[in-house]
Amino acid sequence: VSVTDNLHVAAGHWEAGRARAKATVDWEDWRERARAIRADAVARMPELIGELERTFRGTVHRAATDEDARRIVVELCAGARMVVKGKSMLSEEIELNGALSAAGIEPVETDLGEYLVQRRGERPSHILAPAVHLSARQAAQTLGLDSGDAGELVAHARALLREKFLAADVGITGVNIAVAKTGTLIIVESEGNIRLSCGLPKRHVAIMGLEKVVADWTGAAHLMQILPLAAHGRPAPTYASLVSAPDPGHDLHLVLVDNGRSGIRGSEVEEVLQCIRCGACLYACPVYRQVGGHAYEATYSGPIGAVFEHARTGERPDLPWMSSLCGACADACPVKIPLDRQLVQLRHARGAEGALWRTWARAWSTPRGYRATTRVGTRAMAPWLQRLLGWAGEREALEPARESFRERWEAKRGR
Amino acid sequence: VRVQLFVTCLVDLFTPGIGERTVSLLERLGCEVEFPAGQTCCGQPAHNSGARAAAGRVGEHWREVFAADVPVVAPFGSCVHHVRETLGAGNVHDLAGFIVDVLGHETVGGRWAGGPVAWHDECHLLRGTRTAAAARRLLGGVEGCEVVQTERADLCCGFGGTFSLKKGAVSAAMADEKIDRALAAGATAIVSTDPGCLLHLEARARRRGLELRALHLVDLLEPEGHL
Numbered sequence: 024v025s026v027t028d029n030l031h032v033a034a035g036h037w038e039a040g041r042a043r044a045k046a047t048v049d050w051e052d053w054r055e056r057a058r059a060i061r062a063d064a065v066a067r068m069p070e071l072i073g074e075l076e077r078t079f080r081g082t083v084h085r086a087a088t089d090e091d092a093r094r095i096v097v098e099l100c101a102g103a104r105m106v107v108k109g110k111s112m113l114s115e116e117i118e119l120n121g122a123l124s125a126a127g128i129e130p131v132e133t134d135l136g137e138y139l140v141q142r143r144g145e146r147p148s149h150i151l152a153p154a155v156h157l158s159a160r161q162a163a164q165t166l167g168l169d170s171g172d173a174g175e176l177v178a179h180a181r182a183l184l185r186e187k188f189l190a191a192d193v194g195i196t197g198v199n200i201a202v203a204k205t206g207t208l209i210i211v212e213s214e215g216n217i218r219l220s221c222g223l224p225k226r227h228v229a230i231m232g233l234e235k236v237v238a239d240w241t242g243a244a245h246l247m248q249i250l251p252l253a254a255h256g257r258p259a260p261t262y263a264s265l266v267s268a269p270d271p272g273h274d275l276h277l278v279l280v281d282n283g284r285s286g287i288r289g290s291e292v293e294e295v296l297q298c299i300r301c302g303a304c305l306y307a308c309p310v311y312r313q314v315g316g317h318a319y320e321a322t323y324s325g326p327i328g329a330v331f332e333h334a335r336t337g338e339r340p341d342l343p344w345m346s347s348l349c350g351a352c353a354d355a356c357p358v359k360i361p362l363d364r365q366l367v368q369l370r371h372a373r374g375a376e377g378a379l380w381r382t383w384a385r386a387w388s389t390p391r392g393y394r395a396t397t398r399v400g401t402r403a404m405a406p407w408l409q410r411l412l413g414w415a416g417e418r419e420a421l422e423p424a425r426e427s428f429r430e431r432w433e434a435k436r437g438r
Numbered sequence: 439v440r441v442q443l444f445v446t447c448l449v450d451l452f453t454p455g456i457g458e459r460t461v462s463l464l465e466r467l468g469c470e471v472e473f474p475a476g477q478t479c480c481g482q483p484a485h486n487s488g489a490r491a492a493a494g495r496v497g498e499h500w501r502e503v504f505a506a507d508v509p510v511v512a513p514f515g516s517c518v519h520h521v522r523e524t525l526g527a528g529n530v531h532d533l534a535g536f537i538v539d540v541l542g543h544e545t546v547g548g549r550w551a552g553g554p555v556a557w558h559d560e561c562h563l564l565r566g567t568r569t570a571a572a573a574r575r576l577l578g579g580v581e582g583c584e585v586v587q588t589e590r591a592d593l594c595c596g597f598g599g600t601f602s603l604k605k606g607a608v609s610a611a612m613a614d615e616k617i618d619r620a621l622a623a624g625a626t627a628i629v630s631t632d633p634g635c636l637l638h639l640e641a642r643a644r645r646r647g648l649e650l651r652a653l654h655l656v657d658l659l660e661p662e663g664h665l
Contacts, residue, residue, distance in 0.1 A: 348561075380489035384492035384493075384496050387499070388499040390478060417610035428445050428458065432457075436473075
């Protein structure tokens, strides 16, 4: 089985669930409300982050860069032997596991998919379903099991991870939504492992990208519903942990990570910060469907990853090219990020205009130039040139028409 | 009704027959078709390739060539979507949208005896101009034409302009998914409204040695049956 086969199975499954679930609500109205909530939060991000710092009843840390974030979290884990982790893309972004290991602390991923990926020494290939590139059999083999039975796989992982939860010194999780008004962190999940990571170890360290903040519970409640709906068609998250103060005898830390996010505010692609990481654009994307998440060689993959990674870091100008601009991503997005337009905007921002395009524009902005170049150009469309341009590598070479439409029109009807 | 034909560069140079059949269809429906001779391209290839200034210059020329008060019609949804979105042109229509939504025809006939066909939704008709339903309706009115059911007709075929050159292998894999589904459903041709998709799908099918044609909707709307 190939990665593409596994992806098509998963995508088909989730697409069906999503279609059923969307039909139960006024989807366009839901999207527009979600967009407005997120757009407002992004517009007021510094103010809302300031409010969250005041209302949250744990200790708040600020990290400007990934390096700061790693240092802060490693310091908070000082003296720990082992930490359990809830699935967090931010943790991947700041490469936290490597830093923990280097400090002699063993990080154990407790989301089953993330655990599989960690065991295999891979990156997550999907922001929501880290091991979606694997079949059930491949997943079982990773854990040394023979069968491809999902139930057996889960039972095995449960027994194994239960020991880890009980023995861990620190639990590290991400954050899906932070409510500025009440100082509440909302963490949603399907497996219950995050609940245990938050609650069992004596210390909970939550790491959060600045853009996850929203103003109040009205907005947060809507996002809590639309997130699982857009993700895999469930009407509500299986588990939701609300964290606002440490339990007695425990302590609680929140690490607010910027790492390039503030720089996206006010830019042409600001709306990308509205993302709630549902993964809908990944399954919708026909390019992602073919290549899978690893082909992007970045933390975040798919259309959202191509925009976010490039906008955040200013690196990887190749990423906006991982799209045929078909627009399925923007259509699927529950917060209406115009991803296809942004992919083009980023190509503009970084794309070298180039002498070739300048020459082309000079010629094709006059009918005479167009005629002259196409007369020469179509004759020069030899198969070898089409191979060089990238057309005829995977396809037969094109044959330009012997007479263009305009030549035929003029021959018949005059100019 | 006076109509300005925007034939598009790809149709002009590679598939002029699509342009000619567009003209004869519009004339059959009583339109007076003009062909503004100065037209070249809308600038979309440069726009999508990151060359904003070059796209702007060619787009500006497009605007000078076409009169704003006479409807512009093109057999190419992607170009229509581009001039609407990027140049802000209002009175521009894809062929199917113009016939169904502007002229108000439910069907324009057509005859087909070339075997079962699979429909491929052009991305920019589906999500851009939102006239994919109009195109499907016209296809439904073609006498003798069996349209086979294929799953995910809405998936992109992998053309994407410069994408097809830059990411050739991925582009071809996307075409293969489309082609394989059509063949599995028993189709002898894929029908769509985007001449770019059609060139790409046909060139890919031929490379694989497959007997599968790629046809424009307008090819099936000929009264006496085309090809």
